[in-house]
Amino acid sequence: MSLLAENLIPLSLSVNGRPYQLSVTGNTRLLDLLRQDLGLTGTKEGCAVGECGACTVVMNSEAVCSCMILAAQCQESQIVTIEGLKDDPLAQQLQQSFIKRGGVQCGFCTPGVLMSSWALLKKYQRPSQQQVLDALEGNLCRCTGYQPILNAINAVIEDITP
Incomplete structure (x- = not known):
């Protein structure tokens, strides 16, 4: 087993009402998961430091900057993106x-x-x-x-x- 595979974190969450079972690295941001892994590109990356709000999604009924949330923090979360x-x-x-x-x-x-x-x-x-x-x-x-x-x-x- 490769070193990378050993460091993957299992993740269960819902995005736009659809359940996902994924594996992510510890430094994967929610923004990257949405855009790169799930192809939901409506969520934009602007500043990458939580200042501009371009990456705002709704997580468990609260608006959050997805560039500031690690994907691993989203365990069992309900995420809504603009596509949703x-x-x-x-x-x-x-x-x-x-x-x-x-x-x-x-x-x-x-x-x-x-x-x-x-x-x-x-x-x-x-x-x-x-x-x-x-x-x-x-x-x-x-x-x-x-x-x-x-x-x-x-x-x-x-x-x-x-």
Whole structure:
């Protein structure tokens, strides 16, 4: 048995509702597992140090930077990526609102911003403006100036609450 095979860690997790049984090295990041091993390239790598939010996914109902999470830390976790939102009505509503209000420009940050927004609205049906700002605090966007993103999220909040 090779040295590499001896250092593999068995991993059981769910990604976008699909169960996986994998083996990973101790230094494999969740981002790398998603992009390289599972082919889920909607999750982007920006800064690689947890500052930009381009790699945001939802892990056990919380938005996290997948570049800062080791795959081995995801044992028995439920992971949702941008690909996992394709048939989700709330995600579709967010996407349309972003398009309509100019919250999408170059698009590089969009998957991470949508994941953060979706996680927020799954957790709080009517979040305060401070909760919206807090949820987006880890997502950098160099194009929109943030106001169109905030407008898009606030429009969805108004639509989904009585």
